[in-house]
Amino acid sequence: MLRRPLPALRPFVALLWAQAATPVRDAPVPMPYEHVLPTGRMHLAIRLGEAPLRLVDGAGRAIATPGHAVLGGARDTYYAKEAGPPSPSVGAQFLPGAARALFGAAAGELAGCHVPLEALSGACAGRLRERLLAEPTAEGRLDLLEAFLAARLPRARGLHPAVAEALAGFAGGHSVAEVVADSGYSHRHLGALFVDAVGLTPQRYRRVRRFQLALAAHRRAADMPWVRLAHLAGYSDQAHFVREFRAFTGVRPQEYRRAAPVARHHLPVAADRVDFVQDRGAAAG
Secondary structure (H helix, E strand, O other): OOOOHHHHHOEEEEEEEEEEEOOOOOOOOOOOEEHHHHOOEEEEEEEOOOOOEEEOOOOEEEEEEEEEEEOOOOOOOOOEEEOOOOOOOOEEEEEOHHHHHHHHOHHHHOOOOOOEEHHOOOHHHHHHHHHHHOOOOOOOOOOOHHHHOOOOHOOOOOHHHHHHHHHHHHHOOOOOOHHHHHOOHHHHHHHHHHHHHHHOHHHHHHOOOOOOOOHHHHHHHHOHHHHHHHHHOOOOOOOHHHHHHHHHHOOOOOHHHHHHOOOOOOOEOOOOOOOOOOOOOOOOO
């Protein structure tokens, strides 16, 4: 289940989601691991089953267990985790500016990390999960998460105008140089403002956004040749696209197409194909 948040949260929260434990009918036999692909956004996931999030290395060994309620910082790489059986969960995808507004941290400090929600919100994170466990419906769980986030709004500040203009420029296909020139700031100054709000540098954010355009086009037209998808997304040539795609997914485009993941950002991988990109910091615990 997906839904937009209440209007007061929309400057900071892109969407709320809830997942049931019911397996997808006629789904393929699940792989033991997943490569989770970058979206360029910070996200929150609260697992309501017994198994916490477990990150794994290239041999499938658990190397970090951030817990059941985890905030994932923006990243421009994939990471690997145990897939496990379907489990009820609830979460949110955030917009630039949400890290400082809702959690009192710079997005750059959280980028590339998995942080236990408790480390950012204290004991109320545990109380939230308890209430979610007691609520039987997906709609009710979304209401609880929405209320938790809304309660943090008194700290909120608006997005810096230069960052908002930069995001709009990238959405319009502008280059980093064009965005910097339009901002009136130096490259370094705008970059610092952007990282504080988004978690990624302007160049890295633009790379992830271009990858997301290609992935969305593939979702709409799964049989379209990759060279055409690459052109529509703005890649300079096929070789450039393939290099970027492998960096973001760990596989080549045709391997991704053959895998046909149900959720486009969660790529099932066999035990002998799992790869791992280390969290940037020690926040995963």
